[in-house]
Amino acid sequence: MTEVSAAQALSYRQLSVTFATDAGSVRAVDDVTFDVHPGEVLAVVGESGSGKSVSARAAIGLLPDTARVSGVVELGGRDVAGLSDKQFTALRGKDIAMVFQEPGAALDPLFTVGYQIAEAVRAHTDLDRKQARERAVELLRMVRLPDPEHRVDYYPHQLSGGQKQRVVIACAIACEPAVIIADEPTTALDVTVQAEILELLRDLRDRLGSAIVLITHNMGVVADLADRVVVMNAGQVVEIAPVEQLFAEPADPYTRTLLSAVPHLGQGRPEDSASGEADPVLVVDRLSVEFLGPLGSGPFRAVDDVSLRIDRGQTLGLVGESGSGKSTIGRCVAALQRPTSGTITILGQDITGLSQRELRPVRRRFGFVFQDPATSLNPRLRVGDCVAEPLLVHKVLGGRKLRERVAELLDAVRLPADTAQRYPHELSGGQRQRANLARALALGPDLLVADEPTSALDVSVQDAVLDLFEELQSEWSFACLFISHDLAVVDRLADRVAVLRNGTLQEIGTRDEVLRNPQTDYTRRLVAAVPVPDPAEQRRRRAASAGLFE
C-alpha cells in the first residue's frame, strides 16, 4: 500500500493534530492514515468532535494558529503538512479546493458572484478580466445555475441558498483542482435542494475527474454519493470500506452502532389503531400570522390559514423546509407569538388574546422543548435549578419536596443524580436535551411542543433521545406537536403528519397516508429527496424519482 502513494490524489500518513486550549492541549486527530484515489468520492463520516473536519482541513492549511500538525499529508506526491501559509496559497484552488458548509458565509456580500469566481480563476491563470469573466459564466453554466450570463452580475443576497452553494462550488472547480474538500456541503440546505446539489457533485466528479473528500454526518448523503467511506471516532480511523460493504456488513462495532442509530424513512413503528378521537388537546383553527414587511411592500404572511388538531397521547409531526412557517406555528401554540387571525384552543380554552397573567394557568399544562439544547438552558443556573424552574414559578412545590421531584425527573430522563449540581456547559448536547425534556415534563403537561428537538444532536444521541421520548409519551400520554425538517425522524415518532410549504398546509393525514402515499406533488418531491442510508436502495430511489427534479 505505502509504495503506491504517489499515485494517490491525497494521502494521509500518521497524521496527528493537537490544539492548545484553555484546558491544556487536546488531540483532535490521532494517527490517521488513509488515501484518496483520483476521481473517487471518499466520504469521511463521524459524529461531532471525531476529527473529520480537522483532518481534511490539514490538507488545505485551514487550521487555526493553535493547531500543531505532525505526520505526513501528501497532495499529489508532495508533503504539504509543514508548508507555510504562503506556500499553501499557491496550492489552494489549483491543486486542492474547498466547498464550505454555510454558502451564505463563504461568499463576500460586497462583490458580485462573477467577480468572486473570476478572482478564483485569475489567482492561478494569467487570463485578463474579460476572459476571466467568460470563464466565470462557463463555470456557472457547468454548475447548472440557470441564466448564467445574467446571474454572473448578481450579488450573493440575490441568490437562494442552493444557488449560492452552486456558486461556491463554481469557485472551487475554477482551476480544476485534483482534490475538492466538501465540508458538510448540504447540511445547511433543505432536503430538496440537498438532492440537487448532490446530483451536481456526482455529475462534476464524472466530468472533471476530481477526487471529492466529502465530510458529512449524514449517512443518507454518504449512501447517495460516496464510493468509499472512512469512519472516524474520537480522532481515530475506525473503519475504511467501500460504501456497499460498509452498509451491508460493517466490520467495526462503532460503525454498527452508528448505522443502527440512523433513522430510516419507512422504519416507523407499526401504526396503532387510533384510540378514541373524543379528546382534543390542541385545536388550531384557521391560523394566520403576518410579519411586517420592508417599507413599501405589504406584510409577509408566514402562516396562512392553517388548521390542525392533536388528541391526547398522539403525536403530530409538522414537517416543512426552512421558511415554511412550522416554527412560527409552534411559537403561536406556546403563546410566544400573537397570531394575526384564527384561534388556538388548548384543552377547550382559547388562548389567543389572553394576557400573560391569564396565560399562566394554561402554561401549567404545557411543555416546550427547544431546538438548540446549548442555548435553551440558562448558562448561569445549575441544571437542577433549570429543571425546578416551572415548579417554582407555579409554586407547586418547595424545599425538600422540590429537590426530590427534580431528582425524580432527572431519573426519568436517565440523567445521573449529580447532574442537578452541574452547570449546563458541563453536560454534553444529548444530556442537555434530556435536561430540557425534564424541564418540559416537570409539571406533567398535557401538551408538549418540540421544535426540532434533535436536529442539533449527533445520530447516536438523537436515537437515544427519540427512544426516551417515545417511552415517556407512552408512560405519561401527553399530546405532542413535533416540529421537524427530518422526515425520517417524523416517520419514526409521529402518528399523524402535516406538511407545510410557504405557510400553507399541503397535506395532513396519518403517517402512512402522507409518507407512503403522498397526494400532492410537493410532498412527493419532499419524500423522494430524502436520501436513504442504503446505497442500493438509494440508487433505486434516485432512478425512480429522476423525473421529479426538473
Added chain:
Amino acid sequence: MTQAAGVDNVAVGVPKRRAVPGIGLLRSTHGLQRATLVAGLVLVAGFILVAVFAPLLARYGFAQTSADGVDFVRQQEPSAQHWFGTSVRGEDVYSRVIYGARTALMVIVLSLAISLVVGVVLGLVSGYLSGWLDRVLVLVMDALYAMPSLLLAIVVSVVVSAGQSGTLGGILSAAVAIMAVFVPQYFRVVRNATVAIKAEPFVDAARVTGAGTSRILFRHILSNVTSSLPVIITLNGAEAILTLAGLGFLGFGIEPTKAAEWGYDLNKALSDVSNGIWWTAIFPGAAIVLVVLGMTLVGESINEALNPLLRTRRADA
C-alpha cells in the same frame, strides 16, 4: 456564544460560588498579560490598604498644622519630620496624600455602587420591555453622553451640595456628580446585552413556563448580562479619580479642613511650582497617576483575559 469552561472561571465580577475570584483570572493569563495584571492588582491593593489604614500610616492629621503646640514650618522641604515636606498652609503633605486615598476610595466606591445599581436596573428594564420607555431612556442617556463629563459633574455637584461642602456632603456630591457621568455607560452596556439575551431560547423557555417579568429579568437575564461589567467598573474607577481630582482642582471639591483631596492640593500647589517648590505638587500628582494606572492595568487585563480572542495561551506540548 462561546461558553468554554475556562471563560466561566474567570468571570471575577460575578459572584461565583465555587471558584476563588481572581485565581482563575490569574491562571488564564500568562506572559506579559499576567505581568500587567499583577502590577495593576498590586497598585490597586496598595491603594486600598493605604486608604483603609490611613490613620495608622499618616503621621499627622490631614488638616493639622502644628504638633505639641509648635506650628509646622510652611513650605518646608522633605525632611525626617515631614517626609513629603509641608504645604503653603503648613500641612504635612505626606499625611494629606495618605488621607487623600481615603477620600478617593470613598468617592469611587460610592459613585460606582450608585451608578451600577441605577444603570443596571434601568438598562435591564429598558432593554427587556422596549417600547416608549426604552426610547425615552435611550434619548435621555444619549443626551447625558453628549455633555462634556466634567461640565456635567460640576453642574450636578453644585446642585447637590448647594454650595455646602462638609465631609459627607462633599463626598456625596462628588460621588453623585461622577455617577451622573457613569450611569449612561452601564445603562448602554446592560441594555444592549439585554436586547441580545432576550432573544435567546432560554428566555423564551422561561416565558413558556409562565415566569413573571421581574423573575425573568433578575433570575435569568441579569446574570447573563453582567459579564462585561468588571471591565467597565475598573476602567470607570480610574476615570472617577480623574473626575474627582478635576472637580477638586477647579474648586468644587471638599473643604481642605474636612477631608484631604488630591485635586484640591494640586490646585493649591500651582503657585509653588514656579517658585521651585516641587514637593507639594509631585506627591499628590504621583498618587493620582499610580492609582489611575493601577486601575487601568487591571481593567485592560481583565478585558484581555475575558475575551478569548485577545487572550494569549501557553503553547506547550
